[in-house]
Structures are given as structure tokens and as C-alpha cells.
Amino acid sequence: MLIHSIATTPFEGQRPGTSGLRKKVKVFQQEHYLENFVQSVFDSIGDYSGQTLVVGGDGRFYNLEATQTILKMAAASGFGKVLVGQNGILSTPAASCVIRKYNAYGGLILSASHNPAGPEEDFGIKYNMGNGGPAPESVTEAVFEQTGKIEWYQTIQCDDVDLSSTGTTEIAGMTVEVIDSVADYAELMQSLFDFDAIRDLLASDFRMAFDAMHAVTGPYATTIFEDMLGAPKGTVMNGVPKTDFGGGHPDPNLTYAHELVDVLYGEDAPDFGAASDGDGDRNMILGNHFFVTPSDSLAVIAANAELIPGYKAGIAGIARSMPTSGAADRVAEAMGLSCYETPTGWKFFGNLMDDGKVTMCGEESFGTGSNHVREKDGLWAVLCWLNILAARKTSVEAIITEHWAKFGRNYYSRHDYEGVDSAAATQVLQNVRDQFVSLCGTELAGRTVASCDDFSYTDPVDGSVSENQGVRVLFEDGSRIIFRLSGTGTSGATIRIYLESFEADTGKQGMDAQDALAGFIAAADDISGLQKLSGRDKPTVIT
Template sequence: MSVIKFGTDGWRALSAREFTFSNFAVVVQAIANLLVREELPEQPTDRKEVLIGYDARALAADFAAEAASILAGNGIPTAMTRRPTPTPAVAHAIADRLALGAFVLTASHNPPEYMGVKFIPWYAGPALSDITSKIEAEVARVYETQDIRRDDSAVPDTLDPRRAYFDALRYLIDFDAIREAGLRIAVDPMHGTTMGYLDTVLRAAGCDVRAIHDTPSPAFGGGLPDPSEERLGPLMDLVRTDYLDVGLANDGDGDRFGIIDFEGRYIAPCDFISLVTDYHLRDARVAPGAKVVRTVATTHLIDAIAERYGAEAVETPVGFKWVGEELRKGALLGGEESGGLSRGDHIPEKDGIFACLLAAEMIAKMGTPLTDQLRRLRREFPEHRWFRRNLHVDPERREAVMERFRSLGERAQVAGQKVAKVDTRDGVKVWLADGSWLLGRPSGTEPLVRVYAEARSEACQEALESLMLEMIAS
């Protein structure tokens, strides 16, 4: 039986344990089979080239070369990067080159002992379930047959997506405003793929850039390449000590963002996405009825902002693939609480570099630090207290805990409020009468139940936090 579970983010596993060259070959061959047979849903028949990119992890380039060999063995033309490259740059190259798709060797923000591979289809966004289910079924078949075809003599074309990607960013971002503002910016690529990307475009825009963790390190300097508040202490210190305007960070493959304000404080993704929503919708050029997209776990402050400007907020399940699908349908922008953001005139894939540049543009054009912009937003839309907790639950108790979440709908009151609605499409989400809400979702990979909540008062927040502990009490 195959140990390979191929989902939205592809397949991630411990390197040299589950993620081996033999198992990886099965994944590549399975996808090659589907591409050659033209069996993926809505697969275009006029595209042939498949791109290959990789991050800075140990053996990532070797796995990329193995993918090129197998694809060549199946008659599929390839182009491969020659250095670690951000996932959004590879995704953009799919659209720019009209490619059939791309393999990206990355485990994103996971620890260095992990390796991963994702397949990005021709529309340059995360693979949807109808595609990943086909891939997983074919992986199981190839795992049994071990019918792998290679051409080790084939040499893939060289892929350097920087110029086209930078050109796209110049269209998306107001670099003239950034240049005029003369911003002083700290950048932390976390030893990942955005080295030579984010810092380069900011320097080209006349910014004074101070970079840390900007040397290659397959072990990510002994840390975790995750731009979360817990991991950005050095960036916070640099912003404070050098009196900089902002600190900008990306994860290992560049699809997530982390932002530090001029006072050295972390700006949570929900807060930044809310600022981005307000920044775009207040622009008179935005058509009435524009759609903004958020996942089920992301702050409803976005909904309140959208309502003010006559826009529509669209809720999706957790996972940027759903956000990307709405962007492809014409939504203005979309984001998720884990640090993913993109816009409808860009790729339908989360792009941490774009998000960081957008932060610089907002500081430059608004003429105030992000913290001041956020304070203004909170004055206009008070009492949106979003928070998240990871509750450790033994696997054998996880279903019982989720049943407790489902039973909340039967209570007369939750956190002092009547229950307005219960939604079980993606975990269990409970809406309360005052607009507060609580969401419980089991992790598919860890012994956790992830709980997200938003309270409309301090008292409600305290009650919801107590309720979280009640849910996991034995």
C-alpha cells in the first residue's frame, strides 16, 4: 500500500524516510501518465512544456533533476531552474510561458528535515481536488506496478523566471510611490528562495534595504522557515535598533508573508489582509460589487469592510486553492489567516513577495506606518478580536472532541450568546448572535484540533477561550 498522500499542497514527508527517490519517482511518473493521456480535468491540449523548480533544502536540486529525467522519459519537454526559486515565481512562469504545469520541490515552511513536491496546473494556482484525486489514484497504481520510465541523457531547458516575474510586479506595485518615499526596510528571506528577489526589487526602487538570513542554508540556519511571530525576533530587533520603516519576511518557498511594523511589532496576517482589503476598496476605481475572498478561518472584519464599500465578501473552506478558484472567477483579491494573499490581476497562487511589496506601497502611498493605518481601521470597525489556538488532542480522542464542537449548536447559549448558525462543511463553525464565531478543525497531519475564533467583546473572548479548554477536557 502506498505511503504517498497527495493533496492540495502536494506531498510532504520526512526526507530519506518516506520522501525517498523511489517514492518520488512514483509521483512524477503518475502525473506524467495523466498528462500524456490527457486525463486531468479541463487539461489544455495545446500546452506541452512542464516546468521544474525547487527550494533551498538539501537534495532539492537532485530531486528536481530526477523529475526532469522521468518527464523526458515520457516525452514531456521540460525547463528547470538552476537555483532555488520562489514558488510564486514558478507559478507566474506557467502563465508567462503557457506551460502545462510545474513541479516544485518544496516543503514550504516545514522543518528542514522535510521534503515535498507540489504540482501546479496550467492555470498557475494550487491544484483543486478533482486534479489531486486523479493524481492520488494514479500514484497508488504506479506504486504497485513500479513502471518508471527515464531518460537520463536528456537535458532540460534552463528556466529563469526572474525577469518576467519582476516585470509583472512592476505592473502590480506602484514602485514610483515607493521610490519617492525613500523607505528604509529590513528583509528576512529566512535562508529561503526569496534571496535575490524581494531585496533586489526593493533596492531597484531606491529603498535602503538591510537583509538578514540571506545566505544559502539547507538547514535554514537551524531554524524553521516560517514567518510567524515566534520566528521573527531578529527581524523585530533589526527594525527597532536601526529605526526602519518596516520589516518584511517570507517563508522557505516565498508564498507566505510576515510583516513587522516600525515599532518592531508583528502585524498578524488577518490584520494585514484587512488593511489590504480597505486599501483596495476605498479606491474609487474599484467597480461596485467587487468580490473579496477569505477562508472560513479568517477574520470577518473583511466582511465589514466589504459591506461599507458595497463589495461582497466570499467565504471559502480553508486552503488557498479555494481562494485561487475565486480569483480565477474574477474576485478582486483574497487571503487566508496563515499568511497567504494574492489579487485577481495576478496569479491565483499565494505570493508572499507580492504581499510584502504591497505593504511597502501602502506605507508609501498612505503616508503613515502600517500600525497607524491599523489603529484607524480599528477605530472605524471596533471589536473584531480574532485569535487562534492549537489544542493538543490524542488521535483516538479527536473525533470525540469534534463531536463536542458539533453539539454546541444544541446549547441555548454559547459564551453568553445565542447560537445563530452552525456550519459543518469545513470543521465545525458556530456563529453567535452578536457576530462572534468559533471554528474547530482537526489537523490531518498532527495530533491537534486547530481552533479559530473572533469575539465582538473582551468578555466574549474570555468566554470563548474558556470554552476551548472545555472542549478538550477529558
């Protein structure tokens, strides 16, 4: 087969964000668009001649077409082997697992995570390194630089590879192995958790529901929960992946996972509920009529780690993204562990895990994980909770309330304003920056402002610096109001406001979070002018 060099010209705006390049499907379908980006990745990652590449995605619209394009380009570019998930499917944590297990050079993951899918919706692609984690900024910036000067890309002309069944084939001297999408990941989970104890729990009068939201985790959840752990058939809701995710928004929160919420807050509700997102790296945890914030979930998992076989020997430390509440910090302090505060983006945890500084990490955006892979992992978090519930033999609500009584409660909420005009969104944050000096020492929501800043992070492993990671108003008692623009959308801007107030008094820990934070919510609007600038009188999503 002949290698073809195809002349091309750069496209504007191919800068990878915190989770790769995300655009509308129609943008990716432009002639040369995907190919330009893939070639720019290949041109920026070093000498991979003869090495192994992992390819897979969340099954959204355009996944299969993109996979075939990448296989042909990988063969033309000199990779020795590609491991590709059956039907082009690999959840993001499963892709990380496969990269690590088979010592691959790296991987291309096709996903726009929790964003909607379909011909008119979103698509995404990102490169993961040989450690299984997202490429660091040094690599993504090199890729972006290359997209601005690319003149050609390489491919071969051949028939598409049959991805419908496992097996091995060869194209242009490169081996393509179609692998079972679930098997390696399920094997890893079985090595970490007490499947016998969870199986006994699910065989008792304990009931659970898991919502795969017609996204990638359907086959993984069905295999693990129903086939391996014996949960009744039907435990997994919306378990068949669809290219448009059933027309839903596969973001596991109280707004978009409303079908699961209705079940867990309905009559005769199950004891436990969980959901995962489009590519399987996020999770939401619910008890019977009870919601667990992602910040609390991370703290509880870390505090109970010794109950999980894979972590029985102890954990090295904990890391959380800056907007995530300080609940994990209090656990780390009590356990004598280091706790790191990083910018948003899972790639910042990778260095800490590779250097042995932390074992568990999490983000308030429904991402939790550990050093078993280098991505957040939705099903891993669910299995953590099931293992803890099996060991402690109590309810989700009881575990959380006991945790608050021991460590204190961090009242916490995130308000998302999605699809805001980009200029208006930028001005919202600038309004707060302009008041950094004048706010210090004043009272907001009955609390005294101690300091204000734009969060900056210096990586303790490689010394790299990440600036402008979120505008913070910090109070003397540890409470916080944080403003940040999200990089996960494909149109307009998403303004995220994070609100946090610590309460040590057990008699005051039972309030609804929105009620407890009402003063902070009003203060955030007052100092930012958010509602006036955005034209919105309420958030799109509250979590």
C-alpha cells in the same frame, strides 16, 4: 537515449493534501517513492505530449536530486520542454507566474512550504495546473487513486542537467531551459506597483527590515527591495537560502520569526518589517512595535486597493478562507463587493479568480494574494503595504487604527497545538460535534451561541462540494470559535483553534487580543477537553 520502464509497487499514504504530498525526506528517499508519485501525476493530468512543464522548488534539502529525477521522467513521458529555475529554485508564486506567462501545461513545485528542512526534516511536491494554481481535488484524488495501483514508471538514463547557469540543453528530444529564477516574477511586480513612489519612500527617513529566514525569498527580496527599489544593503536579513533554512522554522509568525520581531520591537525599531516563509507564499507584516494580523492585512489591502496601480480600476470581489476573520467581509460590504468564504487551501480561490468573481483573497495562515498569479504571494503582500505606506505617508499602526475606527475591529487569534497524537486530536473535534445541539442557545464567554456546524462549501463555479472543513461554534453577535485539524504537517496532528470577537466601539479597540479573547479561549478548552486530551497546558504557537 532509451526509455526505461521500471517495475514498482504502490506505497501507502501518497494522498496529496491541501498543498501536495508532504513527508519526511527519508520517506521520499526510499527507492521508487518519488518516482511513483511523479508518474502517478503524469498518468492523471491528461494529454501533455509536446507540452511545457515548469519545475522548481524552495531550495530545501533534496530539492536538486528530486529536480533531476523529474527532468528525466518528464523526458521519458513525452513533454516537449521543461522550464526549470536556476539551481532548481522557484518560489511558489514565481512558479505560478512562470506557468501563466509561458502558457505551460502545468508545473511541479518542490516544497513543504513553511515546514522545517534538512536531512531529518520535511520535503514536499505538488502539481499546479495550467492556470498556475494548485490542482483541484478532482485531480489530486485521481493522482492518489493512481498511486494505489501503479506498476511501473518511465525514465531515461543520462547525465544530470547543469542547473547552475541559465541556458538550454536537450535530453531525449525534450528541451530543458534553465531560467533566471527571479526575473519573470520581478517584472510582474514592477507592472503592478508604483516602484517610483516606493523608491522615494525608501530614500526618505523611512526604514524597513525584511527577514527571508534563509529560505527561497532571499534572492527575490534582495533583487526587488535592495537592487530595484534602492533599500540599503542589509535590509534583507537571512537572505542566503540554505538547504536547512539555517536550522530554523521558516514560518513567518511571531514565534518562529523571532529575530525580526526582536528588531521591530526593539530600541530604534524600523518603521516597517516583514517576513516570508520557506517557499515564499506567506507573509507577516509588522510596524514599529506593532503586529498586523493576516486577516486585517487582507482587509487593509483591499480597502486601499485603489492606491496600487495594478488595482486602480477597482477589484471584482474578495475571498477569504473560512477560519479567517470577517474583517474583509466588512470592507467588501462597504465597497459593494461580493465576499466569498471558502475552505482552507488556496486551490479554492482559483475557480473564483478564473471566473472573474474575485481579485483579492487571503487566509489567516499568513497568506495573501490576488489574481496576478494563482498562489498566495508573500512579497506581493509586502509590496502592497509599501505602496500603501508611500501613498498615505503615515505609519502601519495609524493605518490599522484608522481602519478599525471605520470598519470595526475583529479581535482575532489562532492557537496551534502541534504534534498532538492523531487519535486525541480527532477526539477533540468530536467532543465539540457531540455538543452541537446542546450548545445552541447557551452562553459561552458571555455570548449566546446561535448555531454550530461542520463547515461545508459548494463551489459557486463548478458546483463541487467540500465537507468537514472545520467545526464551528457561531455566536449571535458574529463572534466565532472554530476547531480544525491542519493538513500541513508530516507527523502527528496540529489542532488549530480560531477565536474571533467583533468590536465596533472605538473606545474598546485598543486591548491586547489575548486579553480581549480570554473568555473564548477558556470556553474553547471547556467544550473540547483539548488540554486534557492533548496533555498540553498551552499552545505551541499563538498568532
